[in-house]
Amino acid sequence: MNNETLKIFDDNKKTLGVATREEVHTKGLWHETFQCWIISHEENKTYIHLQVRSPFKKDWPNLLDITAAGHLLEHESIKDGVRELKEEIGLDVPFESLIPLEVVRYCVKKGSFIDNEFAHVFLLENNQPFDDYHLQHEEVSGMVKVKFEDFKELFLGNKTKIEIQGFTYNEESLKEKIHHFVSKDQFVPHSFNYYEKIIQLIDNKIS
Structure with missing residues (x-):
């Protein structure tokens, strides 16, 4: 891959x-x-879907992250990015079904790892049964959903813990339901400004 x-x-x-x-x-x-950030609407509530990064990932294993994301290779266009949805979470959707949000300048540094990205950010509404996600276990070990309002309040500093529900796969590759509370330190440490920006972009689309 390198x-x-x-x-x-x-x-x-x-x-x-x-x-x-x-x-x-x-x-x-x-x-x-x-x-790509995925949302769903249930009982007049908007939920945001998050992946649980695989324990085998070199960077930030087991943490909650963007629904699906990845690098665009030399020969790929932005439209080719939909392969990440198929590869990581088993969702086969046309590029035209995605809602473009913005190209976000994203910077993070961890030791000798420096990540400077022009991130093409999209939103997708998916109201299919949550358990229909099929995961690439080398990359993703689970999927959870959280009320968007709770997600927003967490990263705006108005809550310290929020409720998630979903599923993960254990070491024996058996699916286990999860339902508990998490804090910000259980999310990939994208910068505060990044989360604030994403919340604003999604809010503008669903308000």
Whole structure:
């Protein structure tokens, strides 16, 4: 995977060429990613769906994260990003069903790992049964949903814990239902500004 090649850019999004994924993250080169947040509507409530990262992931294992996301490879267009939905959570949808939100400048650093992204962020409404997700276990070990209002209040600092429900797969690959409370430290540590931005973008679409 580290030998995959990605298009690289300057900080004004002018194309510079290509580099391997490893080079991109060691040198902090700007590159493109696809992100999709899924929501559903149940009993007049909006829920946001989150993936549970696999325990085998090198970065931030077992934490809650964007519904589906990934890098756009050198030969891929933004439309090709829908493959992440199919690969990670088994959802086969046309690109046209996605609601474009914004291209978000995303930066995070963890030790020698530097991630500078132009993230193409989308929203998808999916009211199919929650258990219909089929997960790529090397990447995703579970799916949960949370009321969007609770998610918003958590990252705006008005709540310290929120209720999640969903399922995970245990070490024997058996599906287990989960229903408990989580705090911010159980989410991938995207910057506060990132979560604040995503909340604003989704809020604008569902209000």
